[in-house]
Amino acid sequence: MSRLTYRRRDLIKAFQRIIHAESFGGIFLFVCALLAMIVANSPWGEAYFELWHQKLGIAYGENGYLGFSLHLWINDVLMSFFFLMVGLEIKREFLYGGLSGFKKAAFPAIAAIGGMIVPAIIYIIFNAGTPTAHGFGIPMATDIAFALGVVLLLGKRVPASLKLFLVTLAVVDDLGAIVVIAIFYSSGVSLFWLLCSAFLVGVLVALNYAGVRSLIPYLLVGVVLWFCTHESGIHATISAVVLAFCIPTEPKMKPQAFMEKIDEEIKHFSHSEKERENVLLTEEQIHQVEGMKKAISQVQSPLSKLEHFLHSYSTYLIMPLFAFANAGVSIQGGSIDFSSSHIIYGVALGLIVGKPVGIFALTFLCEKLGIASRPEGLSWSYIFGAGMLAGIGFTMSMFVSNLAFIEASYVDIAKISILCSSLLAGILGSITLLFLGKKTNVLKSQA
Template sequence: MEVVNERGFLSSLKKLTQSESFAGVLLLCCAILAMIVANSPLGESYAALWKSKVGFDINGIFIGMSLEHWINDVLMAFFFLVVGLEIKREVLFGELAGFKRAALPVIAALGGMVGPGLIYYALNAGTSSEHGFGIPMATDIAFALGVLSILGKRVSISVKVFLVSLAVADDLGAIIVIALFYSSGVSFEWLGIAACIVAVLVALNKMGVKSLKPYMLLGVFLWIAVHNSGIHATIAAVVLAFTIPVAPKIDTISFMNKLKKMVDKFQDAQNKKDTILLHGDQVEALHHIAVHKTAVQNPLVRLEHALAPYSSFLIMPIFAFANAGVTIGDNIDFGLDHVFLGILCGLVIGKPVGIFLFTFLAEKLGIATRPKGVTWIEIFGAGALGGIGFTMSMFVTNLAFSGEHALVATDVAKISILIASLVAGVCGTIFFIVKDKLSHH
C-alpha cells in the first residue's frame, strides 16, 4: 500500500512539475520567501550571504567573485542560453518563422517595450534614476504562462500563442537593450578575442560539427572574453545559442533503417541464446541504438531540452531568492525621483497600451494581421498580462543604477517590480474572467 502511495505521490509530483504554471508558481514562492527572510531576524545574514566571496587563492591572488555575481552573471548565463535557443527555434520553425508570422508578435513586443520605456523616462528624465528606463520593458514568460494556465479555457489557444511568441520577441529586445545601454566601458582587445571565438563557433557550424562539446567549451571562453570586454557577460550565452547547429547528424529515414537493422540483429542474437544474460551482439546493438538515438536529434533542441528544466526549476528560483529579498524599512524611499511610479505605470499601463497601439497600427498599415479569431479586446488583455515583468526586470535593475543612490534606487525598483507585476497579473486575470462572463451572456 505504501509503495502504491509513493508511486502516486511521485506521479503527481511529475505531473505538477510538467505543468506550465509550476515554474511561475515556484518563482513567486521564492520571491515571497526572499521577502520574508530579508525582513526577519535572519535579514542581516541573508544580505551578507550574497556578498560573501566564492573562489580560490593562487599565490595570494584571489580568483572568484561574490555569490551574488556568481548567480547573476554565471548561473543566469545558462538562463540566457536557454532563452537564446528558444528564440532561434521560434525564428526558424515556430511562431516567429517567416516575416508575416513574426511581424505581429515582434511589433507587439516593440510596442510593449517602447510604451513602458517612454513612460518611465518621461517621469524620471533629468534625475539620477533616468537610466532605469529598461526596467519596465520586459515580460516574464514563466509568470505569464502560469497565469494563462490558471485562466484555462477562458483564453483561446491563439491568444496563448500570441502572448508566448510576444514574450520570446520581448526577450530578444531585452537582450539588445542590455547590450546597448547596460554595458560598462568597452575593452576592444577583449571584444576582438570574443569576435574571434564567435568566428570559430560559426566555422564549426558551417563545417557541420554536430557534437555539442566543442560549442560548450568555446562558450566558456566566450563568456570570459565578453565578461572582460565590458559588455554584459550573459550576451555571450545568447550569441553561443545562435551558433548551435540545428540539423542532426543523420536524418529520420536513415535512423529508421539503421534502427531496423539493429533490432533485427538483437532479435537474431536472442534466438541463439538460452540464458537471461544479453548476448555480445545484443549489447553492441543497444550501444549503436543509443548512438543513433543521439545522432537523429537536433543539437539545438537536445540542448534546450537538457537545460530548460534546470533553468526553470533551479536557476530562476535561485535568482528570485537572491534578488527579490528587499528589507522594507527606512531605506525604502518611494519618493525617490519617480522610480516607483515609472515602473508601476510602465508595466501596468505602458505595456497593454504600447502592445495594443503598435499591433493596431501594424494591421491598419497592412504590415501584419491578427491571428484568426483573436479580437482587439483579447490583444489588450494579453498586453495586460505582458506587464508581468519579474525576472528580466529584476536583472536589468541590477545593472541600471549607479552613484550614491544606487542601493536605495535598486531596492525601490525591486519592490516596484513585485507590486507592478502583481497588479498586472491580477488586472489581466480579471480582464479575461470578465470577458469570458460577458461572452456567455
C-alpha cells in the same frame, strides 16, 4: 499492498504532475520571491544579505583571487545559462516556430515592440533629468515564465492562439531586452577583449560551417567567450546568446536514416533472441543496443538537445535561485528612502499601463495600415488582456535594475516597484481574461 502505500504512491504521482505542469515554473518563481521578502524582513535578514556578498573562488599567490561574490555567480554566471536557453529558444522560433515567416512573425513582433517602446517612454517622462533616468529598460521586459504560467492556469477559458501569441511576443521581447542590455548597460568597453570575443565568435561560426555537431567544442569555446566578453565591459550574459545563435540545428542523422538504422538493429536483436534462452544479452546484442543509443543521440538536433537539457535546470534551479537572491528587500524601520518616487511611477505605470497600451495601440494601427493581421480567433479584447499579462516584468526587469543602478536604494525601490506592479498586472490580466472567457462561453451557449 496496504492502503497507506497506495495513498503514498498517489501523493507522489500528484506531486510529480504538479512539478511537470507547464505552469509550475511561474508558481515556483513566485514562491521563491515571496520567501526572499519574508527572510529579508525576518530576524535572519542580516544573514540573508551577508550571504550574497560571500566570495566564492580560488585564492592564489599573496593577493591573487579568481572568483566572484555569490551574488555575481548567480547574476552573471548562472544567468548566462538562462540566457543561453533564451537564445536557443529565439533561434528555434525564428527558424521553425512562430517567427519563421514574416506573416506569422509580424503581428507578435510589432506587439512586442509596442510593449517595449511605450513603457520606456512613460519611464523617461517621470525620470528625465534625474539620476535614475538610466533605468528606462526596467519596464520594457516581460517575464515569460510568469505570464505563460497565468495563461496555462486559466486553461480552456482562453483560446489556444492566445498562448502562442504571448509566447511569440515574449520571445521578441527577450531579444529586445538582450539588445537593450548590450547597447545601454555595458561599461567602458575594452577594444582588446572585444576583438578577442569577435575572434571566438568567428571560431564558433567556423565550427558550425564545418559541420561540427558535437556540443563539446561549442561549449568550450563558449566558456572562453564568456570570459572575454566579461573583460570587454559588455555584460557577459550576451555571450551566451551569441553562443546560442551558433549552435547547429541540423542533426548528424536524418530521421529517415534513423528509422532504417533502428529497424535494422531491432531485427538483428530479435533474431538473436530467438536462438537462446539466457536472460543475459550476447555480445552481438550489446553491440546492437549501443548502435541504437548512438543513432538516438545522432538524430537529435544539437540545439534541441541543449535546450531540453537546460530547461529543467533553468526552471527548477537557476530562475528560482535568482528570484531568491534578488527579490529580498528589507522594508523594516523605514530603511528605504521613497523620496525617489519617480522610479515607482516610471516602473509601475510602465508595466501596468504602458505594456497593454503599447501592445494594443501599435498592433491596432498596423492592422489598420495593412502591415500585419491578427491571429485567427484572437479578439482585440484578448490582445489587450495579453498586454496586461505582459506587464509581469519580474525576472528580466529585476535583472536590468541591477545593471541600471549603482546606488542600492534605487535598486531596492525598483525591485519593490517591479514586484508590486508585476503582481497587479498578473491579477488585472487574469481577471480580464477570465471575464472574456466567460463572456465567450455565454455567447457560444446562446448560439
